[in-house]
Amino acid sequence: MGDTPVIRIRDLLFRWRGAETACLDIPAFEVQRAEHLFLHGPSGSGKSTLLGLLGGVLLPERGELGLLGTKLTSMAAPARDRFRADHVGFIFQQFNLIPYLGVIDNVLLPVRFSSRRRERIAARGATPFDEACRLLDRLGMSGDLRHREAVRLSVGQQQRVAAARALIGGPEIIIADEPTSAMDAGLQLVFVDLLLKEAAAAGATVIFVSHDHRLAAGFPRQLALADINRAIAVAEAA
Amino acid sequence: MNYAFTLAARSAWNRRLTLGMTLIAIALSVSLLIGIERVRTDARDTFARSVSGTDLVVGARASAVQLMLYAVFRIGDATNNMRWDSFRMLASHPQVAWAVPLSLGDSHRGFPVLGTNAGYFEHFRYGESRALALAAGQRFEALFEAVIGAEVAERLGYGVGARIVLNHGAGEVSLAAHGDKPFTVVGVLERSGTPVDRTVHVSLEAIEAIHLDWQGGAPIPGFSIPAEFVSKFNLAPKQITAALVGLKNRSAVFAVQRQVNSYSDEPLLAALPGVALDDLWQIVGVAERTLLAISATVVAVGLAGLVAVILAGLGERRRELAILRAVGARPRDIFALLTLEGLFITVLGAMLGLVLLSVATAALGPLAELRYGVAIRPRVVSIDELQWLGMVVGVGLAASLIPGYRAYRLSLSDGLMPRT
Numbered sequence: 001m002g003d004t005p006v007i008r009i010r011d012l013l014f015r016w017r018g019a020e021t022a023c024l025d026i027p028a029f030e031v032q033r034a035e036h037l038f039l040h041g042p043s044g045s046g047k048s049t050l051l052g053l054l055g056g057v058l059l060p061e062r063g064e065l066g067l068l069g070t071k072l073t074s075m076a077a078p079a080r081d082r083f084r085a086d087h088v089g090f091i092f093q094q095f096n097l098i099p100y101l102g103v104i105d106n107v108l109l110p111v112r113f114s115s116r117r118r119e120r121i122a123a124r125g126a127t128p129f130d131e132a133c134r135l136l137d138r139l140g141m142s143g144d145l146r147h148r149e150a151v152r153l154s155v156g157q158q159q160r161v162a163a164a165r166a167l168i169g170g171p172e173i174i175i176a177d178e179p180t181s182a183m184d185a186g187l188q189l190v191f192v193d194l195l196l197k198e199a200a201a202a203g204a205t206v207i208f209v210s211h212d213h214r215l216a217a218g219f220p221r222q223l224a225l226a227d228i229n230r231a232i233a234v235a236e237a238a
Numbered sequence: 239m240n241y242a243f244t245l246a247a248r249s250a251w252n253r254r255l256t257l258g259m260t261l262i263a264i265a266l267s268v269s270l271l272i273g274i275e276r277v278r279t280d281a282r283d284t285f286a287r288s289v290s291g292t293d294l295v296v297g298a299r300a301s302a303v304q305l306m307l308y309a310v311f312r313i314g315d316a317t318n319n320m321r322w323d324s325f326r327m328l329a330s331h332p333q334v335a336w337a338v339p340l341s342l343g344d345s346h347r348g349f350p351v352l353g354t355n356a357g358y359f360e361h362f363r364y365g366e367s368r369a370l371a372l373a374a375g376q377r378f379e380a381l382f383e384a385v386i387g388a389e390v391a392e393r394l395g396y397g398v399g400a401r402i403v404l405n406h407g408a409g410e411v412s413l414a415a416h417g418d419k420p421f422t423v424v425g426v427l428e429r430s431g432t433p434v435d436r437t438v439h440v441s442l443e444a445i446e447a448i449h450l451d452w453q454g455g456a457p458i459p460g461f462s463i464p465a466e467f468v469s470k471f472n473l474a475p476k477q478i479t480a481a482l483v484g485l486k487n488r489s490a491v492f493a494v495q496r497q498v499n500s501y502s503d504e505p506l507l508a509a510l511p512g513v514a515l516d517d518l519w520q521i522v523g524v525a526e527r528t529l530l531a532i533s534a535t536v537v538a539v540g541l542a543g544l545v546a547v548i549l550a551g552l553g554e555r556r557r558e559l560a561i562l563r564a565v566g567a568r569p570r571d572i573f574a575l576l577t578l579e580g581l582f583i584t585v586l587g588a589m590l591g592l593v594l595l596s597v598a599t600a601a602l603g604p605l606a607e608l609r610y611g612v613a614i615r616p617r618v619v620s621i622d623e624l625q626w627l628g629m630v631v632g633v634g635l636a637a638s639l640i641p642g643y644r645a646y647r648l649s650l651s652d653g654l655m656p657r658t
Contacts, residue, residue: 057654085566086566092564095561096561098562100251109565113571
């Protein structure tokens with residue numbers, strides 16, 4: 001699997017049900033293993049739709065959508081859900097945590113749904129609980145912060161918990177959708193830095209979606225969605 | 239799926255206030271439903287076991303159900319008495335093996351007083367042909383002696399040797415008391431689970447004696463016969479309320495019944511206890527079914543409330559469901575999560591309902607037994623009740639499929655990004 005791109009899209013077309021025009025029309029898009037990609041674009045440019053496709057909850061009208069050499073388009077819905085649980089970690093803009101679970105239980109959620117993540121933790125000789133604590137430590141969430149209710153954390157702290165949850169069990173792909181937009185400016189760069197460092201340590205590919213160019217500095221590759229999405233280009237031309 | 243259960247429980251706990259209210263509504267409705275079912279079956283049991291081995295109940299002409307109610311169950315009053323002569327005729331009928339006279343109308347602190355004779359202890363049977371047995375003391379022999387039922391003894395703390403005063407008429411408070419002629423308790427009967435437990439038994443002659451100086455339901459003013467002189471009067475009863483009759487040959491029951499009913503000297507009615515009970519259930523059955531239908535509707539209202547509360551909460555939980563989807567939950571996990579939550583509340587509500595009912599039975603059961611003679615047996619749950627509970631849980635599960643399906647649809651359309 002060495003040289004297979006982590007994400008490979010060819011001639012992908014996606015249209016929302018009832019919509020006249022396509023939302024996404026991507027002739028070609030690839031992300032390599034362990035690559036850290038900064039993807040930007042104005043709201044409404046189809047970022048969320050692209051993430052839904054990568055997560056396997058949406059299916060394109062046509063075209064090829066491959067993750068880790070596996071074609072999502074030829075999988076049944078439960079298999080795509082399983083694939084997402086095993087290989088993709090998500091961090092959203094805000095309200096990432098389940099309010100009625102504690103910090104540790106929130107971090108452990110993917111492990112409950114993915115046996116592959118459990119196995120990878122076990123292969124390192126750790127328990128899921130240890131691993132959750134280790135990641136929280138690395139992300140600066142140590143001590144009694146861990147035992148707080150999720151809803152009593154600040155936004156920045158919540159996003160760190162979400163990052164630990166995305167990383168636990170070593171998924172190959174981390175998708176972060178504007179994870180810092182609700183944070184104070186000073187904390188944003190710290191968060192991105194921590195996230196990228198941990199992802200690098202795990203060898204994970206990161207797709208970081210944001211419209212805030214100040215955050216782009218730490219990313220070796222930066223891309224505007226309009227550059228790969230023909231649907232926007234067409235719409236703008238018209 | 240296992241984790242869906244944990245999540246459902248913790249999620250429900252997180253919304254414990256609103257769900258708690260719904261839980262209470264379901265618990266109350268379940269205790270109402272099972273309570274009505276319990277009173278119904280226990281009332282039938284109590285009635286059915288109250289008389290056995292008696293072929294005919296004879297009294298003044300009324301409805302058979304009414305006759306049974308006052309003669310056997312001590313509920314209501316007789317509209318008319320039957321003459322002692324008629325009873326003697328009946329007792330001497332060639333087909334009649336035994337006849338026991340019953341004279342009702344007085345009471346002691348709310349417990350009915352029954353005037354009868356020794357034949358009562360000989361021939362009366364209850365349950366599966368069980369005879370009355372004395373727990374202490376002996377049968378009445380002298381004029382002012384009484385034998386009391388187990389409930390009377392326990393409630394009022396009476397034992398052999400206690401002195402009691404009878405009141406005229408039924409009811410707990412009566413101004414007219416036979417205070418000048420007190421009775422001595424000489425015997426206490428063993429508990430039978432029948433109206434006998436609540437009865438004070440005295441001789442027919444004693445009933446006559448305490449009413450010697452009475453007329454028209456009140457003491458004759460300025461006229462009083464002291465207890466020591468009453469034996470000088472003729473104490474042979476002039477009339478009684480009803481009679482229990484046993485036949486030599488049960489196959490003659492319809493013939494004797496016909497003869498009693500067409501007795502020319504006095505309008506009498508002979509009722510077959512079993513038939514009269516069936517009539518009673520026919521009448522009561524309509525009310526029972528109505529009550530059951532109402533309580534079933536109350537359960538349905540409770541479950542509808544549950545569905546409404548879960549559905550209403552769903553809007554706020556779309557974010558939560560999207561997070562679960564993102565970490566790998568399948569739409570069917572979301573479906574299970576919401577359905578389990580409803581099922582969980584229903585099962586918990588049913589169990590809490592049983593607990594509430596047990597508490598209510600413990601608190602109010604003795605009162606029901608005292609006032610209405612219906613002994614509500616305490617029990618955890620019976621097979622019949624389990625069927626009702628099963629139906630409640632089944633309907634609860636079916637109802638919970640609604641929010642489950644709604645959440646399933648939402649999680650399919652929302653994916654990872656709820657559009658709220």
